[in-house]
Amino acid sequence: MMTAPYALAAAVPPQALPAPPSPAALPAWHSLLEERWQQRLNTLTELALAYHDAAESRGGRPADTAEAARLQRLLRKATAARRALGETEDALARLSDGSFGRCEQCSQPIPTTDLLAEPEARYCPGCVAGSWVALAG
Numbered sequence: 001m002m003t004a005p006y007a008l009a010a011a012v013p014p015q016a017l018p019a020p021p022s023p024a025a026l027p028a029w030h031s032l033l034e035e036r037w038q039q040r041l042n043t044l045t046e047l048a049l050a051y052h053d054a055a056e057s058r059g060g061r062p063a064d065t066a067e068a069a070r071l072q073r074l075l076r077k078a079t080a081a082r083r084a085l086g087e088t089e090d091a092l093a094r095l096s097d098g099s100f101g102r103c104e105q106c107s108q109p110i111p112t113t114d115l116l117a118e119p120e121a122r123y124c125p126g127c128v129a130g131s132w133v134a135l136a137g
């Protein structure tokens with residue numbers, strides 16, 4: 001009697017099952033993620049400084065509508081940049097604990113092309129598609 005994973009492996013041609021990043025490739029992924037982390041940290045720092053400057057330049061005056069909208073935009077961008085930085089930090093942590101490149105939901109390897117497009121990816125294309133279907137339903 002075959003268990004489910006073996007049945008799946010038998011049903012899917014081997015070339016369709018991507019390999020997780022090999023140990024030899026991990027240093028390259030690490031440099032890539034470190035680079036992205038540095039870029040994202042720079043973006044966050046610039047946005048935080050821009051927000052601070054914009055808030056300071058009012059000199060205690062209440063913000064007019066345009067200023068308030070600009071501050072809101074900067075704050076939203078800074079929040080998104082902080083989240084992006086955190087995602088890169090999580091990917092670096094997965095690289096350290098050996099779970100990098102595997103789907104957090106089904107444990108299947110995430111295709112290298114997907115990881116190259118977004119090294120912070122947590123889920124395989126199948127689980128991402130499934131979650132959209134679940135959201136739509």
Ligand SMILES: [Zn+2]
Pocket residue numbers: 103104105106107108123124125126127128
């Ligand atoms: Zn998955």
